[in-house]
Amino acid sequence: MARDTRRRILDTALAMFNAQGEPHVTTNHIADELEISPGNLYYHFRNKDDIIEHLFARYEERMDAALELPSARLPGLEDIWLQLHLVFECIWDYRFLYRDLIEILSRSRRLRLRFARILRRADDSTQAVFQGLAQAGAMRATAQELGGIATNVLVVATFWLNYAAARGEKDEQLAIRHGIVQVMLLISPFLREAERTQLATLMQAYLD
Amino acid sequence: MARDTRRRILDTALAMFNAQGEPHVTTNHIADELEISPGNLYYHFRNKDDIIEHLFARYEERMDAALELPSARLPGLEDIWLQLHLVFECIWDYRFLYRDLIEILSRSRRLRLRFARILRRADDSTQAVFQGLAQAGAMRATAQELGGIATNVLVVATFWLNYAAARGEKDEQLAIRHGIVQVMLLISPFLREAERTQLATLMQAYLD
DNA sequence: GTCTATAAATGGATAGAC
DNA sequence: GTCTATCCATTTATAGAC
Numbered sequence: 001m002a003r004d005t006r007r008r009i010l011d012t013a014l015a016m017f018n019a020q021g022e023p024h025v026t027t028n029h030i031a032d033e034l035e036i037s038p039g040n041l042y043y044h045f046r047n048k049d050d051i052i053e054h055l056f057a058r059y060e061e062r063m064d065a066a067l068e069l070p071s072a073r074l075p076g077l078e079d080i081w082l083q084l085h086l087v088f089e090c091i092w093d094y095r096f097l098y099r100d101l102i103e104i105l106s107r108s109r110r111l112r113l114r115f116a117r118i119l120r121r122a123d124d125s126t127q128a129v130f131q132g133l134a135q136a137g138a139m140r141a142t143a144q145e146l147g148g149i150a151t152n153v154l155v156v157a158t159f160w161l162n163y164a165a166a167r168g169e170k171d172e173q174l175a176i177r178h179g180i181v182q183v184m185l186l187i188s189p190f191l192r193e194a195e196r197t198q199l200a201t202l203m204q205a206y207l208d
Numbered sequence: 209m210a211r212d213t214r215r216r217i218l219d220t221a222l223a224m225f226n227a228q229g230e231p232h233v234t235t236n237h238i239a240d241e242l243e244i245s246p247g248n249l250y251y252h253f254r255n256k257d258d259i260i261e262h263l264f265a266r267y268e269e270r271m272d273a274a275l276e277l278p279s280a281r282l283p284g285l286e287d288i289w290l291q292l293h294l295v296f297e298c299i300w301d302y303r304f305l306y307r308d309l310i311e312i313l314s315r316s317r318r319l320r321l322r323f324a325r326i327l328r329r330a331d332d333s334t335q336a337v338f339q340g341l342a343q344a345g346a347m348r349a350t351a352q353e354l355g356g357i358a359t360n361v362l363v364v365a366t367f368w369l370n371y372a373a374a375r376g377e378k379d380e381q382l383a384i385r386h387g388i389v390q391v392m393l394l395i396s397p398f399l400r401e402a403e404r405t406q407l408a409t410l411m412q413a414y415l416d
Numbered sequence: 417g418t419c420t421a422t423a424a425a426t427g428g429a430t431a432g433a434c
Numbered sequence: 435g436t437c438t439a440t441c442c443a444t445t446t447a448t449a450g451a452c
Binding site: 021023099100101102103105106112115116119145148149151152154155156158159160162163165166167168181182185186189190 | 229231307308309310311313314320323324327353356357359360362363364366367368370371373374375376389390393394397398
């Protein structure tokens with residue numbers, strides 16, 4: 001049951017952080033929810049930041065997998081669509097991290113470095129997909145434009161849930177789909193006519 | 209000196225919130241920095257959230273002014289450029305609000321409503337400028353596209369500073385200019401050829 | 417591994433003197 | 435208006451029994 005308690009602490013902490021926001025959840029709250037003692041919790045983790053660090057490791061692994069490039073062949077629109085899904089679902093599952101991103105990163109140099117690495121990796125991955133599309137003739141843009149678009153893709157993807165929350169959006173599953181469409185909209189103007197109309201159809205169907 | 213102390217509390221709180229992040233600044237810290245007693249601070253403001261609410265009112269007034277549409281005539285690229293500057297400088301001056309946006313809004317229904325109103329107003333303003341450009345023949349996009357672009361403009365503008373911070377960007381003045389360019393990049397593909405090249409030149413010069 | 421009990425520190429806020 | 439003194443609640447974290 002030892003491993004189990006440790007795992008249950010992480011699972012419960014994640015659920016509570018996501019539901020209430022990390023700043024509102026104390027170690028005592030987590031222990032209460034699990035019906036274990038605070039002392040027990042501190043037997044398994046040094047402190048709250050230690051719990052966050054382990055949750056971050058889970059997140060990191062998940063996001064690294066989502067950013068894996070699909071295959072050796074040139075990527076198509078559907079590959080982007082799928083990859084965006086994986087990324088947004090990962091962000092959703094660890095949304096507490098994004099809600100208070102700067103605050104959480106400010107407390108740990110290690111997390112700062114690791115999150116910056118993920119952003120760089122996401123940037124590389126995005127640009128690689130764009131170059132694949134360009135190589136296949138489906139996309140047309142200068143190298144400089146590609147870099148700029150990739151950056152905007154990262155910004156919108158990273159902060160879309162926060163934007164939806166600030167806007168007062170209630171239906172969170174709809175918000176995710178809306179976010180995916182907004183990212184696609186960034187790419188759309190650089191697509192060849194055929195792919196653009198294909199994308200427009202996909203997006204239309206997706207939001208209903 | 210009464211009015212003065214009140215004003216100095218707000219000024220100092222703003223500076224400290226921006227420098228250290230709102231969660232790290234307590235009412236006692238503010239009083240210390242001002243070399244007044246905690247009791248004195250509480251004579252002027254009911255609590256910390258009261259201070260934040262008054263800072264928000266300042267911010268709101270400033271942002272409302274920045275979002276004012278330039279004039280009756282059709283807007284040109286330079287008008288957008290200027291307006292973006294005003295908006296980014298306002299965000300910069302009240303960056304504590306954006307750093308912990310969801311957390312701060314979660315504590316006050318009134319701030320939630322007022323921030324949502326500003327987002328709606330920014331959306332309207334952005335779309336109005338786009339329609340002006342379209343009417344002048346400088347921009348070409350469907351009504352649906354205009355809406356989508358406007359949303360992405362808001363997301364990038366709202367969270368650009370957070371993105372730069374997460375990315376580890378140190379030079380903050382450069383970060384602001386970079387943010388303005390990234391927003392312009394969103395609009396660029398929908399501009400007429402003449403305006404696009406004009407914009408490309410402007411952006412190039414701007415980042416040096 | 418888990419509990420109880422509690423220490424130590426902090427932050428928010430107020431009472432009452434001046 | 436401003437200060438001193440202090441209270442109360444919360445949070446983190448640990449000691450020591452079982």
